[in-house]
Amino acid sequence: MTSPSHVPVLLDRVVALLTPALGHEGAVLVDATLGLGGHSEAVLGRCELARVIGIDRDPEALRRAGERLASYGDRFTGVHATYDAIPEVLDDLGVARADAVLFDLGVSSMQLDVAERGFAYREDAPLDMRMDPTTGPTAADVLNTYSHGDLARILREYGEEKFASRIAAAVVRQRETEPFTSSARLVELLYDQIPAPARRTGGHPAKRTFQALRMEVNDELGVLRRAIPAAIDSLAVGGRVVVESYHSLEDRLVKRAFALVTTVDVPHDLPVVPADREPALRLVTRGAERADADEIASNPRAASVRLRAVERIRPDRGVA
Structure with missing residues (x-):
């Protein structure tokens, strides 16, 4: 097995x-996408009062x-x-509130770099x-069971593949003759189609299809759609949710979820915003932050990253 x-x-x-x-005693970070633990290791080393779940x-x-x-x-x-099970995880561990939640979305090194897992097309x-x-x-x-319409939909939506249909x-x-079992056969089909x-443009021709299949197999957008509100709800006052997205659909979902909880929900012509209607x-971050050229040169996976963060400044209404 490759490492x-x-x-x-x-x-x-x-x-x-x-x-x-x-920075306080007993602070808790939920690293919702642990992977091989690189972010968690850095937090544990630099934030000496914190623990990581x-x-x-x-x-x-x-x-x-x-x-x-x-x-x-x-x-x-x-x-x-x-990672949409954050409330259950905290409850099982007897933790009332998280002080920070980190999401580093998409496929991890654990999956990409181990060929036997089937994520890589090379x-x-x-x-x-x-x-x-x-x-x-x-x-x-x-590949072997979805209808033509469903396959085309996921390739178009999740892979932004122009030749989805x-x-x-x-x-x-092709599956009528022989079911698909290996990545090489799928890559060969993609080169043909x-x-x-x-x-000759846009990177490897299999990249978009493999991304779409991965997102469908793991219900990545469905899990994220449930996880971001769950993470926000779990935060203590002063707590932060930090999200790294690598796909426009992911980033759009995160952006909307953050806008929902940081925008005043009152009529525009109201002269004074009641205290209990102020956003919690x-x-x-101002918009989505990006990696600079030096980081992208040393780590190509950084090229598509979008980084966003929110902070809880008051309890939700009805929450002590």
Whole structure:
């Protein structure tokens, strides 16, 4: 089995955004996308009063991160769960409120760099793509069972693939002869279906289809849609939610969720905003922050990152 590498994106900036919420005794960071633990390690090293609850749906990532962070003892707790289960995780651990929640979205090094997991298109491997390999349908299941319409939809929406309908039709034709099981066969189909001029721009021609399949297999947008409000609701006053997104659909969802809780919900012509109608959170970042050219040069995965953060400044109405 190949070994994963791990280069956290915007590490110093992320830790700087989290630090103001983690400077007191007993502070709790929920690293909702633990991966190999790079962000958690930096927080544990730099925020000496804080503890980290690391959530990941991938048992192998939890094992590796646990080994990496073992020297921090009971300041680190790893939990096998999806990140929309933040309220249940905190409740199970007897934690009333989180002081910070971090999401580093998309596929992690744990999945991308291990060819056997089937996320990468440059090496032949089983078409799996499950972040939690113990449960749920695989990418092969999607390819072999979805209708032409559903396949085209996910390729178009999640992969922004211009040739979605054409690719879906080819998949449906070919699976009648032999089901899809390996990434190499899918890549070969994509080379056949995407015209040569289009293959010469926009990166590897399989990138968009593999991204779309991964997002569908793991219900990434559905989980995120539930997780961001859950994270916001879990925050103590002074707590922060920090999100790194790598896809326009993810970032749009995060932007809307943050706008909802940082905007005054009263008529525009009201002369004075009642105190109980003031937003409970404020934006910490102005728009979405990006990686600079130096970081992108050293870590190409940083090229598409969008970083946003909010801070709770008062309890929600009706919350003590």
